[in-house]
Amino acid sequence: MALPDAPAARHEQVAGEFSRLVGATTDWSAPAPVDGWTARDVVDHLVTWLPGFLASGGVELPAGPSAADDPVGAWQHHADGVQSLLTDRGEDEFTHPFLGTMTLAQAIDRFYVSDVFMHSWDLATATGQVARLDEDFAAELLGGMAAMEDVLRSSGQYGPAVPVPDDAPVVARLIGFVGRDPARAGR
Numbered sequence: 001m002a003l004p005d006a007p008a009a010r011h012e013q014v015a016g017e018f019s020r021l022v023g024a025t026t027d028w029s030a031p032a033p034v035d036g037w038t039a040r041d042v043v044d045h046l047v048t049w050l051p052g053f054l055a056s057g058g059v060e061l062p063a064g065p066s067a068a069d070d071p072v073g074a075w076q077h078h079a080d081g082v083q084s085l086l087t088d089r090g091e092d093e094f095t096h097p098f099l100g101t102m103t104l105a106q107a108i109d110r111f112y113v114s115d116v117f118m119h120s121w122d123l124a125t126a127t128g129q130v131a132r133l134d135e136d137f138a139a140e141l142l143g144g145m146a147a148m149e150d151v152l153r154s155s156g157q158y159g160p161a162v163p164v165p166d167d168a169p170v171v172a173r174l175i176g177f178v179g180r181d182p183a184r185a186g187r
Contacts, residue, residue: 002136007109008086010137014113015079017132018046018120022075025127032126033180035159039126042119043071047078050112057094059085059104082108114141121175125184133171142174149177 003010028040037045044067051061064077090105099107117137124131145152152158159179164172172182 003134007105007113008083008090010109011086011113011116012083014117014120014137015083018116018123019075019079021120021123021127021129021131022072024129025071025123027127028071030126030128032122033184034122037122037126039123040067040071042123042126043067043075046116046119047074049115050078050082050108053096053111054085054094054107057096057104057107059089059092059094061085082112117141118174118178121171121180125180135170138171138174142170142177145174145177 003013022043025039028038030039032038032042034042047064047067051063054061061078061081064081065073067074086105086108090103090108092104093101094104094107095101096107099111102110117133118141120131120133123129153160158177162176162179162181164176164182166173168176168182175182
């Protein structure tokens with residue numbers, strides 16, 4: 001089953017899967033597959049970087065609880081706020097100082113929804129759950145990221161690729177590409 005193409009609908013599904021994982025998390029201090037991160041840190045990352053990204057283009061997300069105090073509440077407040085932006089203002093022009101001008105929906109979809117998608121695997125792996133990740137979207141992300149691998153690696157946001165067999169499921173290849181060991185899934 002492929003994710004919808006419309007940014008608001010795609011966010012709703014991707015954020016919904018992350019919400020499912022958040023709701024089932026019982027140990028927020030569980031180590032995540034990102035060095036030095038815990039399950040709580042995965043949520044904190046997602047609820048803290050996007051507001052700054054959007055603010056650089058003049059868009060404000062309403063502040064909510066902190067992930068340090070209430071990771072479930074922080075995530076839900078944040079996801080609801082992003083969904084409202086997509087629904088109510090998605091077609092508004094958004095200009096980021098380094099990325100140029102696009103619609104707000106395109107900016108959120110391109111830079112944020114993919115991050116939630118990949119970090120769903122991190123949270124699931126940290127907490128012994130299985131992330132239900134769409135193979136078609138994973139293939140789309142992997143293709144786009146592979147085309148600009150040198151830029152991504154030099155950004156410091158991705159570790160060295162973890163070797164994964166060419167015939168592995170595309171989600172495993174994506175996870176390996178971004179520097180995680182897909183063999184950790186479900187542990």
